[in-house]
Amino acid sequence: MPTVCLFTRDLRVHDQPVLHAAAEQGGGEVVPLFVVDAAIEGFRVPNRARFLAESLADLDAGLRDAGARLVVRSGDVAEEVRALADQVDATAVHMAGDVSAYAGRRRRALEEALGDRELVVHDAVVTVVSPGTITPASGDHFKVFTPYHRKWADLETREPLGPPKKLSLPTGLEAGRVPSANDLADGDTAPGLLPGGEPAARERLDDWLDRIDEYADGQDLPARDGTSRLSPYLHFGCLSPTEIARRAGTAREAAAPFVRQLAWRDFHHQTLAAVPRAATHDYRDRGDRWRRDDDEFAAWAQARTGVPIVDAGMRQLHHEGWMHNRLRLLTGSFLTKSLYLDWRLGARHFLDHLVDGDVANNQMNWQWVAGTGTDTRPNRVLNPITQAKRYDPDGEFVRRWVPELAELEGTRIHEPWKHRGSHDLDYPEPVVDLDEAGSAFRSARGA
Numbered sequence: 316m317p318t319v320c321l322f323t324r325d326l327r328v329h330d331q332p333v334l335h336a337a338a339e340q341g342g343g344e345v346v347p348l349f350v351v352d353a354a355i356e357g358f359r360v361p362n363r364a365r366f367l368a369e370s371l372a373d374l375d376a377g378l379r380d381a382g383a384r385l386v387v388r389s390g391d392v393a394e395e396v397r398a399l400a401d402q403v404d405a406t407a408v409h410m411a412g413d414v415s416a417y418a419g420r421r422r423r424a425l426e427e428a429l430g431d432r433e434l435v436v437h438d439a440v441v442t443v444v445s446p447g448t449i450t451p452a453s454g455d456h457f458k459v460f461t462p463y464h465r466k467w468a469d470l471e472t473r474e475p476l477g478p479p480k481k482l483s484l485p486t487g488l489e490a491g492r493v494p495s496a497n498d499l500a501d502g503d504t505a506p507g508l509l510p511g512g513e514p515a516a517r518e519r520l521d522d523w524l525d526r527i528d529e530y531a532d533g534q535d536l537p538a539r540d541g542t543s544r545l546s547p548y549l550h551f552g553c554l555s556p557t558e559i560a561r562r563a564g565t566a567r568e569a570a571a572p573f574v575r576q577l578a579w580r581d582f583h584h585q586t587l588a589a590v591p592r593a594a595t596h597d598y599r600d601r602g603d604r605w606r607r608d609d610d611e612f613a614a615w616a617q618a619r620t621g622v623p624i625v626d627a628g629m630r631q632l633h634h635e636g637w638m639h640n641r642l643r644l645l646t647g648s649f650l651t652k653s654l655y656l657d658w659r660l661g662a663r664h665f666l667d668h669l670v671d672g673d674v675a676n677n678q679m680n681w682q683w684v685a686g687t688g689t690d691t692r693p694n695r696v697l698n699p700i701t702q703a704k705r706y707d708p709d710g711e712f713v714r715r716w717v718p719e720l721a722e723l724e725g726t727r728i729h730e731p732w733k734h735r736g737s738h739d740l741d742y743p744e745p746v747v748d749l750d751e752a753g754s755a756f757r758s759a760r761g762a
């Protein structure tokens with residue numbers, strides 16, 4: 316009797332425990348299903364819609380190689396899965412566990428809709444380690460990264476699985492059409508967007524493993540291409556985080572700082588799983604009374620704050636649908652601590668553009684930056700000029716994204732307001748005095 320493998324954000328055939336288990340239970344007969352879920356807003360964000368469409372097309376191709384194909388439905392996920400399971404008389408539906416409040420509601424709706432049919436939810440598909448697998452001596456989740464990481468690093472991970480060899484679809488099933496980006500969302504995509512899909516992901520991973528030694532020195536220098544850029548492939552599950560961790564960890568001793576980032580990813584997922592309302596509410600209430608200033612928010616969002624490193628980061632976001640981590644920290648800190656505007660505004664803007672936009676990673680990192688999350692130094696303010704001089708020492712990154720300042724040599728580019736006398740610059744004055752802003756923030760926090 317067939318089973319259903321419900322794909323969510325695990326769009327791959329390599330190291331795919333959900334597909335593997337579904338196929339095994341069905342004796343090879345399985346319906347690989349993706350539902351364009353009307354409740355998921357992220358499907359309508361153009362950058363992620365394009366990446367998703369490309370990933371689904373590649374998933375379909377990978378399944379065809381094994382003798383099946385992707386079956387696509389759209390609408391209410393629980394209703395669609397129930398209808399399909401009834402149609403093929405499936406013994407069970409398999410899917411990956413996930414962490415958001417929505418994922419919890421979806422699971423409950425599926426359990427209810429399926430009635431007597433079994434719903435098998437698989438751990439450690441979306442993350443290397445599932446929430447709840449490691450816990451502190453007291454409490455249900457880790458609130459600080461370092462002790463979490465210590466335990467995480469000690470865990471044995473499973474051996475990655477190969478792609479399926481032989482699958483078959485029940486006969487007489489209407490497959491439905493794999494959606495295009497335009498079917499999913501209206502609007503332009505970022506011109507420098509990475510291609511979606513499992514083959515592109517695997518190629519990038521192979522290439523990255525050859526360069527991984529550069530990570531420790533290069534990860535904080537945005538002008539270098541010194542990070543993996545695997546985040547969108549991880550978000551959509553075109554790659555298995557377990558496979559990445561295993562291959563990186565066994566490839567090189569020097570891979571430890573990179574593998575540690577995968578632990579950060581799991582850490583934020585376990586935090587959100589334990590406190591789903593942290594997607595919208597302060598994880599730690601610091602008594603903030605965020606300012607409201609639509610003009611300042613617009614200056615930030617439109618990359619015209621007059622602080623070059625901040626504007627450069629925002630322009631990278633808009634051009635690539637991706638931003639370097641150091642810039643995410645700086646632009647986030649600038650919004651929340653220099654302008655003292657609500658982190659939720661920034662998180663929303665990021666989710667509207669990031670191709671890797673992810674409720675756990677985005678919201679929990681925004682909270683970390685705003686000092687309402689798990690940062691153990693919540694009141695520190697990153698000075699964007701000091702940071703720019705340290706991490707973009709020749710001004711190369713800013714020169715790439717803010718060409719109107721290109722004539723300012725070296726680190727002069729980081730403080731254009733000091734050089735107006737000698738240059739005719741078509742660039743705004745800073746929206747805020749950085750020193751005053753830092754003091755105002757600290758006093759608002761009572762620090």
Ligand SMILES: Cc1cc2nc3c(=O)[nH]c(=O)nc-3n(C[C@H](O)[C@H](O)[C@H](O)COP(=O)(O)OP(=O)(O)OC[C@H]3O[C@@H](n4cnc5c(N)ncnc54)[C@H](O)[C@@H]3O)c2cc1C
Pocket residue numbers: 534542543544545546547549550573576577579580581583638639640641643644647665669671672673674676677678680681684
């Ligand atoms: C304000 C803010 C918002 C962010 N929003 C997102 C988001 O929506 N989606 C997202 O995937 N990451 C987010 N991050 C985390 C991080 O910036 C990105 O994961 C990273 O820049 C992706 O680039 P990379 O793949 O080259 O990373 P690498 O440095 O090569 O790291 C490898 C992988 O580890 C994970 N990782 C790295 N850093 C972090 C981190 N701080 N937290 C969690 N996971 C991490 C990512 O999956 C990444 O692909 C955010 C960070 C900040 C400060």
